[in-house]
Amino acid sequence: MLTSCGFIHGGIVTATSQVTPAGKAAGTSSRPVVGASSAGVFMRITRMALQYRWRLFFGLITIFLASGFQLAIPILIGSSVDAALGLENGDLRIANSAVVASIASVTDIVGEGSNPAKTALIIxxxxxxxxxxxxxxxxxxxxxxxESIGQGIGYELRMLYYEKLQRLSFSYHAGVHTGDLITRGIVDVEGVRMFVQTALLRSVFLVVLIGTGMYLMLSEDLVLGLISLSFVPFIAWQSTAAQLKLRSNWYALQERLSALTKVMDENLGGIRVVRSFASQDHEMKKFDVASNETLALANVQVGIRASNISVMGLAFMLSMAGVLWVGGLKVIDNEISAGELTQFLAFMSILLQPIRQIGMTINGFARGSATGGRLFQVLDISPDIQDKPDAKDLEITNGTLEFHNVSFGYEEDIILNGVSFKVEPGHTVGIVGPPGSGKSTIAHLVPRFYDPKEGYITIDGQDLRDVTLDSLRKAVGVVEQDTFLFTASIEHNVAYGDPWAPDDRIETASQHAQLGDYIDRLPGGYNTLVGERGVSLSGGQRQRLSIARSIMLKPQLIIFDDSTAAIDAATEQRIRAALTELTKDRATIIISHRLSSLMHADEILFIEEGKIVERGSHEQLLTQGGHYNDLYELQIRPNEQSGNNMDEGSAS
Amino acid sequence: MTARETHERSHEIPPKASIKLGPTLDEEVFGEAFNGQVVGRFMKYIAAYKVLLWVAITAVIVFTISSIAIPLIVKNVYDDALKEGATDKSKLTTMVIIFLVAVGFNFVANYFQELIVGRVAERILIDMRRAMYEHIQRISLSFMDKTEIGKLMSRLQGDVAALQEFLQTAVFAVGDFVLLIGIIGAMLWLDWRLGLMTLAVLPVLFIIQIIWLPYARQSFLRARVTSSIVSGALAENINGIRAVQGLSREYVNYDLFDIRATDNLKAANNASKFGVMMLPIVDTLTGAAMAIVVIMGGFFVLGGTVEVGVMVAFVLFVQRFFDPIRALTMHYNVLQRAMASGERIFEVIDVPVDIKDKPNAIHPKEIDGSISFENVTFGYVENQPILKDINFEVKPGETVALVGPTGSGKTSTTALVHRFYDVWEGTVKVGGYDVRDLTNDSLGEHVSMVLQEPFLFSGTILENIIYAKEGATREDVVAAAQAVGAHEFIMKLPDGYETELEQRGGNLSLGQRQLLSFARAIVADSKILVLDEATASIDSYTEMLIQQALERLMEGRTGMVIAHRLATIRGADRIIVLQDGGIVEQGNHDELMANSGLYSRLYSMNYASFDDIPDELIAQATNAAQGRAT
Incomplete structure (x- = not known):
């Protein structure tokens, strides 16, 4: 939406191109960030623009042509007045000697007989x-x-940005607010595009046009020229100041608007809470506070705009009055002709619009520097996880995964500490432990979402850091706890990892994940749209879809990262049964809170504070009588007990 | 280094991949530009600012008149003060003073028209949004159930903004119209022959503009839609980045995104073409008009029938008279959008409020905490009742568990206690009062609900626990948090109770969010608690905490729980087993087990929750239970 508003009005009605603030609301708040130096940013953008050599060249030529034609108009108008007046009195005193000469020569060629004044007027x-x-x-x-150079650069930046985001590692994404990344991709790309479109070429045009215009006027008559130009510095300064003020106020307004959006969005999302507490009044108060804050800033915006427009108009017309008066006196004193006076007036009105644009152009530079700086900041990040230059594809011989004394953490926060274990094909390792013990980190290290800080991980003896990411991730299937549904059909969602998969593989995977019956019952079947704009799935259904997504790829290694939390135990049993064929020659890791999900594993690791504190089979661990046994007691006993268990022992 | 060089699109597009389906062109309405009903209703919102708007319209007219007067004064300067052979300088001075007066009017009127119109438009925007928002707070949940939040949000934002734009446009359109008439009048008055000849170009522009507009609009719209698709695709990829990287979709997505971005690039360039196309057309017509003025005006001046000032005034007018026509045709677009937006806004405002307080509804200070359902029949779709002639009673202080397969009517039962919906037949009583005789506020006070998905607002933990309870103190909050066992983890957070929650409480685990929603219910301190137990399994430590918290929560209250966990079910004083909208059996766990009915059969299937039992097994159990009964 942002893109369009700009150019819909772009070359057409500049005055109405101020997009209403609420139209831009949609939760985008962005502050100008002082990034790389402005000069550096402009250099980079200009370098990008230089790729469009021919368009740029052609654009520059038309700038000179446009300026020339533009400035010829006042001269011609002035001459026409003199032609109508001067020739009437038989005294050729047409403003501007060059025009006089050319018109005189043409009149000569046309020859006698015709009225020279009329001929001049026609010419x-x-x-x-x-x-x-x-x-x-x-x-x-x-x-x-x-505009087309701007659009082209916008397109390129968008693609570069998209590509970069896809390659940046999880640790980067985890540390950045997604809304902020989206804003950069939309608002900042737009900012750079507008800079190219409105500031880059136009600044050249303004310099050429205004410079030449000023030269012509001053050389014609210094005093009158100075008076006619007296509005220029004033309007240039005024419009620049107003544009910059408008912009900083706009950021503040955006922030208030996104706060208001949040209030409304939460109210609608939590409407049942609101209703059940009968808190409509409370919610209206929240709304009014947020709403009035936006109103105050919007009014500031209106005020700046109103005084800016009217003051610019005033300055222009005061100069015009000065020209009329001083010029009029000169006409009376026969120092200049009426045509020359007209010429000055016409020059002024021709220059008014470009001079008003000075503010917009300077604002374009300011915005281009801020948005470009922010954008390049992201584009310049080198992903901390990427293929080594000499990385080879992972070669699976039998598919054994091994952790060698792996540690992981951020600075002082140690998440995993010296973890070693081995999963052989056809075997299952279960991992259990309290929340925050580092279980999921293990799942994330295998596909190299993160790299270990110490130690290393191998598959069939190859260090994961020596193989290509693409081959590694194709070999490893991680079923995540949170499932992201893309706005697409169920079929496309299940086939997300292999969009070339034949129908039967998609259906088999869905059936194994115990989702097939549900899909068959949907009116649209596999073509049913899900995600943001489609059917919403329950937590359990989403997790089953996620399982289908991963097993469809038949990865050599499968990791279930607490991916059955929202699925009931019986369905989980059936999924497991359906997967025996798939997992019988593959290594499997199951991470879960629910012991019944992993009791059958060949080896169970109990993790606490990043360390393996117990390991062994289910029976071995029970006889050990440690943490695992405690957990077993806690989880299984309530179900075997009859009667009230609510006053059961403490949880800590 | 360009995007293309780093990542050449070499792959063919796979058959089963799509990327972010955005809005389509059909969703953008090309409607009528005037809808009497919408305008009429819109006027009511404007009425509050009638005086201000009249001032604004006056300012617009003064501005327009002074704008027309300025070239006329210039004309008089030429024809009176600067007449050939004139020597009297005082005339010139007088003229310049008159000019300055006109400039003064122009300046003041310009300032006020911009200021007032802008501010009133902002104000009306807020008013309309508030009216819609307030209405949404009152309309029945059945409407909210079938309406997407995103759609409502776009009405609260986009549509309201379109109406605001309309108001601004409408006032300036008046100005443009007056200006156009004024310029035409002034030209004809100055010299009707010259005027008519010059004005001959106007219809040409008008016709070109009419032909151009539909194509241009289509191209602008395409650009806007493709751009929002690109933005949506970017956002989706960022939100789903884990899936993208985990499933190695980078290359495919890049290619798909490239298709979208290229579409947008083409559409944008196409729209640019339509935009810039008007520049030479308008300039050509301006040139033609000026040529006419120069030749004909010049000839008239030569012939002595017209004074030179007229010619100058004409040249000045010609520079301006295309603007209002172009602005007016562009406004057409705004009008269309505004009418469509207006319809969508009033559609929301017109949703009837079917659940509202009776005029004589009461708000008792104290109630006894009993609930009773008497012959209640209820459903969401006509002729498809969800609850069929239900009768049961919950005594004050009793805890009742509602169990039954999905679709049996548990959620509907709890919703009726709070009168989220009205029954079709029968009566729901709370504390002995028909819920329809109580005020909505009193139900809110006496009945608390804890939803399956705990919902937290942004703000601090303290604010979330207090929520709407007036007069609740920090001590109350801490006591409530301690009671549900949330105090420990809250104190471990960086700012304790003052910790700001991320969106939807994203920085807390599901179990922690549940505990906070329990604490919120304790602070609300209602006699009756309706609770929908969460189905998702959480880690066993938190699970334990929650079970204990539940116990605390129920202390001294009447409880109605949609129970999923067997522990909760067994702990209830009474279990009501629902199926297909009717009560099949009730009693405590032991009684029901002894009964060997549906409950005992379902229970013995060892599912974690009755909701998860596949339909065919339920059918079996039902048949078996019925077979036993007959």
Missing amino acids: IAVLLFIASVGRGLSAMFQNYMG
Whole structure:
């Protein structure tokens, strides 16, 4: 939405291009960040623009053409007044000698017999028409070149950004707010695009046009020129200051708007809580507070805009009054012709629009530097997990996974501490332990979502850091605890890891995950849309979909990371039964809170504070009578007991 | 280094992959530009600012008139003060003073029109949003159940903004119209022959604009839609990055995203073409009009029938008179959007509030905590009752567990206690009062609900536990947290009770969020507690905590629990077994086991929860139970 508003109005009605703030709401708050130096940012953007050599070249040519045509118009208008007046009195005193000369020579060629004044008027009119058409055409090309270069760069940045995000590791994504990343990808790309489109080429145009215009006016008549130009510095300064103020206020407003969005979104999402506490009044108060905060800032915005527009208009017309008065006196004193006076007035109105744009252009530079800086910050990150230059594809001989004294953590926070174990094909290792003990970290280290801090992990003797990420992740299937559904059909979601998979493989995987019957009952079957805009699935169904997604790929190694928490025990049993064929020659790791999920494992590791504190088979661990046994007592006993168990022992 | 170089698209697009299906073109309505009903209702919101708006319209008109006057004064400067051979400088000075007066008017009117129109538009935006939001707070849950939050949010934001834009546009459209009429009038008045000849180009622009507009609009819309698809695809990939990387979808996604981004690039460039296309057209017509003025005006001046000032004024007018026409046709677009948005907004505001307080509804200070269902029949869709003639009573202080397979009517039963919906037949009584005779506020006070999915608001933990309870102190909160066993983990958080929660309590585990929602219910301190137990299994430590907390929560209250955990079910004073909207049996665990009915059969299947038992097994159990009964 952001992109469009800009250019819908872009070349058309500049005055209305102020997008209403609420239109941009959608929870995007972004503050200007001081990143790389502005000059560096502009250099990079300009380098990108230089790829569009021809468009840039053509754009520059049309800039000079447009300026030329634009500035010819006031001269012609002035001449026409003198032609109508001066020739009437038989005294050729047409403003601007060059035009006089050319018109005089043409009048000579046309020859006697015709009225020279009328001939001059006709010639001026034709020239005026040509200048106008030329101005329109060159402005068209100039704008189009600017916009298309901007769009092209926007496209490129978007692709680079997308690609970079896909390659950045989990530790990066875990540390960044997703909303912030999305904002950068949308708002900041847009900011750079607008910079290229409105500031880069236009600044050249403004310099050429205003510079030449000023030169022409001052060389014509210094005093009158100075008076006519007296509004220029004022408007340039005023519009720049207003644009910068508007922008910083806009950021504040966005922040308030996203707070308001949050209030409304939470209210609607938690509507049942609101209803059950009959807290409508409380919620309305929250809404009013947030709403009034946005109103105050929106009013500031309106105020700045109103005074800016009216003051700019005033400055321009005061200069015009000055020109009329001083110029009028000069006309009366016969120092200049009426045509020359008209020419000054026409120059002023031609220059008004470009001078107003100075503010927008400077704002474009400020915005381009801030947004570009933020964008390049992300683009310049080198992913901390990537293929070594000489990485080879993983070669599976039998599929044995081994952890060698693996430790992991951030700074002082140790999550895993010297963990060693081995899973052989056809075997299952169960991992259990209290929340935060490091169980999931084990699952994340195998596909190299993170790298161990110490120790190393091998599959069939190959260090994971020496093989390509792509081959590794194809060999390892991790069924995550939280399932992300993409807005697509169920079929496309199940086939997410292998979109070339034949129908029967997708269906078999869904059936094994005990999701097939549910899908068959849906009116759209496998084509039913799920995700944000489709059917919503329950937690258990999502987890089953996630299992289907992974087993469809028949990975050499399967890790279930607490991926059956929302699935009842009986269904889980059936899933496990369906998977025996698949897992019989593969290594499997099951991480779970629920002992019944992993009691059957060949080896069970009990993890506490990043260390393996107990290991062995279910029976061995029970006879040991340690933590595992305690947990077993806690989980299984209530079900075997009849009567009230609510006053059972402490949980800690 | 370009995107293309680093990551050449070399793969063919796989058959079973798609990326972020965005809104389609059909979802963007091309509606009528004027809808009397919408405008009429919109006027009511404007009515509150009638005086201000009249001031604004006056300012618009003053601004327009002074804008037209300025070229006319310039004309007089030429024709009176600067007449050939004029020597009297005082005339010029007078004219310049008149000019300055006009400029003054112009400035003041300009400032106020911008300020007032802008502020009133902002104000109305807030009013409309508030009206809609407040209405949403009152309309029945059955509407909310079938409406996506995203859709409502887009009405609260996008549609309201479109109406705001409409209001601003409407006032300025008046200005543009007056300006157009004014310029035409002034030109004809100055010299009707020259005026008519110059104005001849106006219809040409008008016709071109009318032909251009539909195509241009289509192209602008395409650009907007493709752009929002690209943004959506980016957002989805960021949110699902774990799945993307875990399943090695990077290459495929890059190619798919490239298709979307390229679509957008093409659509945007196409829209640019339509945008810039008007520039030479308008300039050509301006040039033509100026040529006419120069030739004809010049000839008239030469012939002495027209004074030169007229020609100058004409040149000044010609520069301006295309603007209002172009602005007016562009406004058309805004009008269309506004009408469609208005319809969507009023659609929400028109949803009837079918559950509201009776005029004489009461709010008793104390109630006894009993609940009774008398011959209750209820459903969401006509002729498809979910509950069929249900009768039962819960005594004050008693804890009743509702069990039964999915779709048996448990959730509906609990919703009726709080009067989220009205019954079709029969009566639901709380504390001996028909819920329809009580105020909504009193139900909120006496009945607390704990939902299956604990919902937390952003803000601190303290704020979340207090939530809407007026007069609750920090001590109350700490006591409640201690009672449910949440105090320990809260104190371990960096800022204790002042810890800010992330969105939906994302920085807490599910179990912790549940404990907080229990604490919230304790602070609310209602006589009756309706609880929907969570189904998801959590780690056993937290599980234990929750079971104990539940016990505390129920102390001294009447409890109605949709129970999923066998421990909770067995702990209840009474179990009501629902199936297909009817009560099949009730009693405590031992009684029901002895009964050998549906409950005992389901129980013996060893499922973690009755909800999970496959349909065919339920059918078996039902048949067996019925077979035994007959």
